[in-house]
Amino acid sequence: MADYDVLVVGAGLAGMRAALAAQERGAKVAVLSKVHPVRSHSNAAQGGINAALTDRGDDWQDHGYETVKGSDYLGDQDAIEVLAQEAGREIIALEHMGVIFSRGEDGRLGTRRFGGQQRARTFFVSDFTGQAMLHVMFEQVLRAGVEVLDEWFVTSLVVEEGRCAGVVAIELRTGKLHLLRAKAVIIATGGLGRVFEPSTNGLICTGDGMSLAYRAGVPLMDMEMVQYHPTTLKGNGLLMTEAARGEGAYLLNSKGERFMERYAPTMKELASRDVVSRAEQTEINEGRGVDGCVFLDCRHLGKKFILERLHQVYEEGKAFANVDITEQPIPIRPGMHYQMGGIKTDVDGRCWDMKKRWRGVPGLFAAGEAACVSLHGGNRLGANSLLDTVVFGRRAGHCAAEYASQEPLKTVSQARLAHEEERIHALLSRNSSGDSVAKIRLEMGQSMNEHLAVFRNQEGMETALRKVRELRQRYDRVGVRDRGRIFNMGLVFALELGAMLDCAEAITVGALERKESRGAHFRTDMPERDDEHWLKHVLVYHTLEGPPRIDTLPVTITRWQPQKRVY
Amino acid sequence: MQVKLKVRRYNPEAENPVAYQQEFTAEVEAYSSVLDALMYLREYVDDSLAVRCSCRGAICGSCGVRINGQATLACKTKVVSVAPHGETITVEPMGNMPVLKDLVTDMKPFWDKVRQVTPWLQPEGLEPEGEYVVPPESMTHLNGVMGCIMCGVCVSDCTALEVDSNFIGPAALAKAYRFAADPRDGESQERLRALNEYGGIWDCTRCMECVEVCPKGVAPMDRIMALREKAMAAGFTNTYGARHAEAFSDSVKEGGRLDETMLAIRTIGFFNVPKLLSMAPVALRALVHRKLPMPSPFHAPIPDVHQVQRIFGRLEKKL
Structure with missing residues (x-):
């Protein structure tokens, strides 16, 4: 049994930033992840990170307003103010850590344009900004000597007397189950892309942390807000960065028209992602696509420019779509990309409410895509997710360290561990029903992608919910063929599927609850935004028996009153 | 379409834990990668087949394996490119590192070597209030080496490491170059001094294998040669x-x-x-x-x- 002040689950950008922040405040910290930190999905963020730097004439209020507008007024404005105000110093901190941000001619940080914003305020490293940041953050973890438990998988959170007291986790290399006690636990496990098929997300994005918190008693908020990215590859759903459009690429339909001129006359290709994805899907549905796709045209940007600033997508096009983007438009379509919703937290990452308006678990924190502060509301702006990870990772780390300094370690009975042992053992010794984890996952993913995509309606969402509940029953009988302990990935997939089914149900239930269209949640049967009734968050609580319990929470509005959203 | 694979298996928990080859047939699409084929096997044939993977897009660096004898990323290798006429594809774990199970290798020696090169920026003097002002091309130049995803493919096929496990190896040396060539770093003299030691830059045999296999165009050997030049220019000539x-x-x-x-x-x-x-x-x-x-x-x-x-x-x- 190991004891920590702060245990961080997930070692992407948010997790490592949180661990560094907690350690900086004197806490005994470990960061645990089911993969090695540099394998985390933060890697896949391509285009950049937003910040309004005042010394170059930008204003955080403009960044704040555009984030609020992007969120379709569902983002909590107190949190968005924090994000926009703290962005500048976080960019400089990252630069000092060693991130090789692209420069302007004067040797100072350069910017590019991104969607939903009038001004170029996206800092970047070619088109692999996430990777360049993640590897530097790992360098800092090595420098600081933070303990890293890589290839460990958390099976449950330990809650004692209503407070989080640690986790039970499998060390994948040995297959041994461990009880890790901690005064504070931070969940930074990222997104849940694999709930959908296809998705831009890596195979590890399975919503584990969301499910852990949900089952421990924390509500999941705004789970219906699932972002479909406008430019993903057809075959495997891989991402083509928004930076391509930020740098001037066009979207064309089968007639060669720049169709965004009709949907967003001012911002065109750089309207917010929900708007662009809906426009593309409309073009496709009305017969102006080719093979279920429209085209991203980069040719006029020139080969030299593409190779320097869009190198990764150039390589990706060649390797995965057999298209040279310097010479041909590349077929793309909207694809599931990001979960705006997640574990409900306050602006310091706490998964409980100091004012008791919602129920949570003291001692538990969350940050990054796994969390919902809420910054992104109904639709996240491109290049705000990297910013989210570092700003709110740091804040959660600081707050968790402070919390831990005033909290004793709780006594945890060994029965907790024995109970988990038994659950895992039962799963491993269960005879297979003939069904398989992969089949259930695929059916879930396809159903979600059919009914909870860019356009939704009551009937489709009900079909998806019935499907998810049927799959849950099948899941309870599924077996694992690998009976070993060492690197039993079959076991891990089975546990991940359990988490994904929790998330799928929360998404569907949340989507059915919201009787309007807002941001990424567009209902063809209720196409208008309804501020009178639905300018509020949807909270989904896990219940031991029966369907999830639903609650709502008002949106925090500080300075930007809801307006009609036009791009 | 169908593809035939011969996969090297190793189960440390077996009664008789020895490595063996197992033949499989996987159902894939024309555009599928070798990773897709392995995923098919793991999902529908044998869930005990151990392989690391995540992003599917040559970004996370998890799925380094040897395909037909050469190290590469399984996700970046198209089935049709290695088996254009339905040949059997051989998949083995990476070399120069211990195997834990099937295609999963122990990356600890890899990371230990990365650690050896003090892999973080060590700026000189006080931090400026804003960013460091540096020539734009100095940062663009580092894009190439920052593109390294630490997949271990170069280390797997490094011929110098094969005979001398003390060699720091291509990936960690490329990482060292990333700092030695960063104008913000204040310790390049000390870095270069340390890299002259046994196991460092002079132990590369210039076989080009790492340049050949690197899936990200990092060209580790070229970085090692650049480090040699830097070291000599910095006055480390007596080696x-x-x-x-x-x-x-x-x-x-x-x-x-x-x-x-x-x-x-x-x-x-x-x-x-x-x-x-x-x-x-x-x-x-x-x-x-x-x-x-x-x-x-x-x-x-x-x-x-x-x-x-x-x-x-x-x-x-x-x-």
Whole structure:
């Protein structure tokens, strides 16, 4: 049994930033992840990170307003103010850590344009900004000597007397189950892309942390807000960065028209992602696509420019779509990309409410895509997710360290561990029903992608919910063929599927609850935004028996009153 | 379409834990990668098949394996490119590291070596209030080496590591270059000094294998060569490696060709008698096998040696 002040689950950008922040405040910290930190999905963020730097004439209020507008007024404005105000110093901190941000001619940080914003305020490293940041953050973890438990998988959170007291986790290399006690636990496990098929997300994005918190008693908020990215590859759903459009690429339909001129006359290709994805899907549905796709045209940007600033997508096009983007438009379509919703937290990452308006678990924190502060509301702006990870990772780390300094370690009975042992053992010794984890996952993913995509309606969402509940029953009988302990990935997939089914149900239930269209949640049967009734968050609580319990929470509005959203 | 695979399996928990080959057939699409094929096997045939993977897009660096004998990322290798006529594809774990289970290797030695190069920026003096102001091309230049995803593919197929596990290896040395070439780093002199030690930059045999296999175009060997140049320019000339390089170029400059005997003697040093004597058996064996020309005190220059010297003159002016 190991004891920590702060245990961080997930070692992407948010997790490592949180661990560094907690350690900086004197806490005994470990960061645990089911993969090695540099394998985390933060890697896949391509285009950049937003910040309004005042010394170059930008204003955080403009960044704040555009984030609020992007969120379709569902983002909590107190949190968005924090994000926009703290962005500048976080960019400089990252630069000092060693991130090789692209420069302007004067040797100072350069910017590019991104969607939903009038001004170029996206800092970047070619088109692999996430990777360049993640590897530097790992360098800092090595420098600081933070303990890293890589290839460990958390099976449950330990809650004692209503407070989080640690986790039970499998060390994948040995297959041994461990009880890790901690005064504070931070969940930074990222997104849940694999709930959908296809998705831009890596195979590890399975919503584990969301499910852990949900089952421990924390509500999941705004789970219906699932972002479909406008430019993903057809075959495997891989991402083509928004930076391509930020740098001037066009979207064309089968007639060669720049169709965004009709949907967003001012911002065109750089309207917010929900708007662009809906426009593309409309073009496709009305017969102006080719093979279920429209085209991203980069040719006029020139080969030299593409190779320097869009190198990764150039390589990706060649390797995965057999298209040279310097010479041909590349077929793309909207694809599931990001979960705006997640574990409900306050602006310091706490998964409980100091004012008791919602129920949570003291001692538990969350940050990054796994969390919902809420910054992104109904639709996240491109290049705000990297910013989210570092700003709110740091804040959660600081707050968790402070919390831990005033909290004793709780006594945890060994029965907790024995109970988990038994659950895992039962799963491993269960005879297979003939069904398989992969089949259930695929059916879930396809159903979600059919009914909870860019356009939704009551009937489709009900079909998806019935499907998810049927799959849950099948899941309870599924077996694992690998009976070993060492690197039993079959076991891990089975546990991940359990988490994904929790998330799928929360998404569907949340989507059915919201009787309007807002941001990424567009209902063809209720196409208008309804501020009178639905300018509020949807909270989904896990219940031991029966369907999830639903609650709502008002949106925090500080300075930007809801307006009609036009791009 | 169907694809045949021969996968190297190893289960440490088996009664008799030895590695063996297992043949499979996977159902894939025409555009599928070898990783897709392995995923199919894991999902529908045998969930005990262990392989690391995540992003599917050559970004996370998890799925380094050997395909048909050469290390690569399984996600970046198209089935049709390695088996255009339905050949059986051989998949094995990466080399130069212990195998934990099936295709999963122990990356600990890899990370230990990365740690060895002090892999974080060590800026000089006080931090500026804003960002460091540096030439834009100095950062763009680092894009190439920051593109490294630490997949281990270069380490797997490194021929120097195969014979000397003390060698820091291509990935960690490329990482070292990333700092040595960063204008914000204040410790490049100390970094270069440390890299001259045994196991460092001079132990690369320049076989090009790492450049060949790297899935991200990082070209680790080129970084190692750049580090050698930097080290010599920084005054670290009194090493076997540096003396070897100097003797090599002097020999060609003086005579238009390589004088192997003198090369060895100058590399080791005229006055390092014990070491020179210890080399004698090697030299004799090389002579017998005609790997070395008969030593001649009169190593005559080639005709037109002035042409070679003209090239040297131009190069030196350029530098």
